[in-house]
Amino acid sequence: MRSRLPALALALLLVTSGPVLSGCAISSIAASTPGSTVLTFWQYYDGTQKEWLEAEVQRFEERNPGVEIELVQVVGSQQDQKLLASVATGSTPDLFTNNIVVDFPTLVAGGVMRDLTPHWESFPDADRFPDHATWEDEGRIYNLMSYTNLVGLYYNQDILDEYGLAPPTTLDELQAAMETVEAGGKYGGVALSGAADVEGAWLFAPQLLGLGVGYCNLAESAQQVTEAFRRIAAWRETDSLPRAAATWDQNASWQQFMTGRYAFALNGNWQLGNVKEAGFRYGTAQFPAPTGGRSQVFPGGEGFAIGSKSQHPDLAWKFLEQLMSPESGLAVYEAAGSIPLHEQAAAAPEIQQDPLVAPFVAATRDAAPWPNNPNTAAMQKALGTAVSSVISGEQSPEDGARDAIESVAEAREQGGGGCA
Known part of the structure; x- marks a missing residue:
């Protein structure tokens, strides 16, 4: 289980770059409209990162009438256990965030994540991301990163x-x-x-x-x-x-x-x-x-995945495509200071011409593999x-x-x- 990084570029945390975890129980922050298709998205963001994700949800819903994304606040330390349990009941969320280094091996082994390889191979902008934007297990892609923290x-x-x-x-x-x-x-x-x-x-x-x-x-x-x-x-x-x-x-x-x-x-x-x-x-x-x-x-940040039991995997992928877009990459930079991985977003003047950001952008080009x-x-x-x-x-x-x-x-x- 690894991110595809250059062999010579050698180990977060999380480590962590990680977000401030909410102390509340799993809870929904949005109610669905009758007749709409609802995607559930488990996440543990707080502060500016949460504001960014909420804005992305609003943008997606405006562009896709009849589709709603229900953000569910999860206690980060409890998420793995709840995700593993959701596989047994066939009720995995459609989408979720995860701490790439801490969560990824456990979630892949537990069958929580949907194989994203076919989607990524047909994604037009796939070659505009560095290798460590995708996280693999046995040659199959299960996790995507749109930004990183260093x-x-x-x-x-x-x-x-x-x-x-x-x-x-x-x-x-x-x-x-x-x-x-x-x-x-x-x-x-x-x-x-x-x-x-x-x-x-x-x-x-x-x-x-x-x-x-x-x-x-x-x-x-x-x-x-x-x-x-x-x-x-x-x-x-x-x-x-x-x-x-x-x-x-x-x-x-x-x-x-x-x-x-x-x-x-x-x-x-x-x-x-x-x-x-x-x-x-x-x-x-x-x-x-x-x-x-x-x-x-080391590169830090969160990965995005689709639940293995999602009833709407194509719609979930459509939202992931939005999160991987240059527009979304710039938005997370402006909201939270995270470094977008899409090369078009990373090359934006507001990033390239900011001397405070430049060292972190440079670090993404030779990040160490976990x-x-x-x-x-x-x-x-x-x-x-x-x-x-x-x-x-x-x-x-x-x-x-x-x-x-x-x-x-x-x-x-x-x-x-x-x-x-």
Whole structure:
């Protein structure tokens, strides 16, 4: 089960790029009109992403009289269980969103997703998407992505100017810049999520990905893994990275950056709207590259699928075609800051000419593929736990690296052993 990505481009989360999950039970937010054809769409969006989807539904219904899409709010953590149960009762939703890395393997194995291969092969714009827009199992396509979310570097231009620094392009340059800032005694170095979960793993992984090291070959790359752990330990020891970051999620670390007390933040493109509220000048860049490697990050975001028991698969596909259109891609960018994958949308002047967005768009061209293992979420959790323990000082970088390698390998084996 994998996204089709270039072989050399090697591991979200979710990770996560993920949306804020609603705490309510499954509930409909729209009532159907008698005599209409109703498509059910299970989703767990909140905020701007939800507003975007609601606008897409309205546009579709206006263009297709007699067809209604009923958006059903689902608690994200409960969705897999409910989808699997819906297969047994023959009542899968017509459409649903899913966390590509966490949900996809389980849902495919449970027969929840309809095979989209025939639709995609006849889709006129199929060749205008990168390979990682489609997610496959045994050569069949079951999931589509119209946009992606990636991590990169934000910087406080006022602090950089004060110390005569340029935005770093490598991890070595980032470390040198943070040491300069710390020596001044006025500001911190970097705000990032070091939480003991997939978020901490997602922010740590790019230190290895650009070297060709990922979840599939940690054991064979023990020296590089240990060096990456030593790097974050050095950041913590010099106070460039506070110990408190061991518990920060992406939102908490972003709030720290927005105080103006940190020179840098490692976070995602979904913060592009929020950074406009900063009380200082700012900029963005791609995630700093490791020495001897290139900048490379994992792609995040949600996938779209059709339920295997849908009674209206052709109509459901028609709505997916709309979500994969350039118009919809630009709409999700404008609403939520997500990067559209359709090449026409990605080439739009409002995206290409925005210097804040450009680094994230560039990152989509060489995104790393996720491991081909149904236990990928556990592999990420294992890495994130080790990262958090080193940032907090509970473990040495050597012990953290060893635990990460061993725990990821164990999770991989529990998932059947597959990876690349």
